[in-house]
Structure formats: structure tokens, C-alpha cells
Amino acid sequence: KNEVEQSPQNLTAQEGEFITINCSYSVGISALHWLQQHPGGGIVSLFMLSSGKKKHGRLIATINIQEKHSSLHITASHPRDSAVYICAVPRGDGGATNKLIFGTGTLLAVQP
């Protein structure tokens, strides 16, 4: 069983829809990352959060540390949001050894 699991693996939505991607993890963490990767492209850090909620534009990320669960929401989705969204958690003893363990990613396709 992976330490970080995401659902769904694939998601197709119509433009304007509200989208939710879920991430569950089985290890103790200090923070959780949400990342975005376009096909064949680089990785962009969307959020790093350790509690509560963060919002940036149409993106909202929430985390429940007790339940070991995080969600990424996209409001008013747009075709340019089409990408792979990856949940990742740092593993290590803190400080400089915070290598990321990545979830399997959610491939989002937003159709016009």
C-alpha cells in the first residue's frame, strides 16, 4: 500500500465545474504539498500546508491532520487547468531531510 494515495486517478470535467481531488496518507507529516504537472512539463508547487485551508485564486487546499486527509478544490474549472495534480508529503527527520514522497497523481481533463 502506498504511503500517499490519491483519488480519483482520472477525472474529466466540463468547463465551469467544481472539482475535488482527494489525498490520503498513512504516515505522520508536518506538511503536505499539492503540485501541478502539465504533460511533459515541469512541476509547479501549488500549496504547502500543515493545517486548515489555503486559497490561491480558484484553487483551495484543505488538510485534516487528524484524519490524514487533504483535498484540492478547483472552482470554475477551465481547460487550462488540465494537468496532473500530485499530492506529496515530506519524509525525514525534519530540517534538511524532507524528501518528498509523491502520490500517484490525478489526471484532470477539463473540456470546453
Add this chain to the structure above:
Amino acid sequence: AAGVIQSPRHLIKEKRETATLKCYPIPRHDTVYWYQQGPGQDPQFLISFYEKMQSDKGSIPDRFSAQQFSDYHSELNMSSLELGDSALYFCASSADTGYSDPSLFRSYNEQFFGPGTRLTVL
């Protein structure tokens, strides 16, 4: 704002050749991570450096070595290349010391990724 720079962006090598990938972290970031992403796979951690010392090691083959230099840039050296080394290699940097200037980074320990180097071994 300055981002993580990786060079080259694309690299084509023959089997058994050697390759060197370079990573220039965001200014004043002291930690560098290297990740390998094979086709259709999740990124996997290779190695990290903090203040020019190796801080952690993952699934990095013995044929690979890396170091972080005095200017904090890092190089990943890959020898005796194999077909299976074809992948996207990402570098990420973070500030793991307590800089108090919030304009330099969003969150302490947050990793910022470079655009990656796509290595193809023929």
C-alpha cells in the same frame, strides 16, 4: 522572481556514455533535492544536499554521483548510462534555515521545482 534553473533542458546520450545535469537553486535557498521521473511514473527521490553536504539518499544508482558547490548549485553526474536511465530529472530547492524575509519564499521548507532535464538514452 527567480526560479530554479536546470540545464540542459534536453539531453540525448548513447548507452555507456556520461551525462552531467546542473541545478541552480533559488537565491538564498540552501537545500537541493534531485528527483527522477520515468515515463508514466511518479517522481522518485534520488539525493539531497543541505549546506553543501549530502543530507539524504534515496534510490540513486551507484553509477550516479552528485554534489553541491559553494555557490549552492548542484550537479548530478551519471556514468555508464543505461536505457532505463531515460527519464525527466527534476531538481527542487528549499530554504531550510530560518530566513525571516518572507519575500524570498512562501513557506519555510517548501520545495520549488525546476523545469526538469529530459534525458534520453539511445
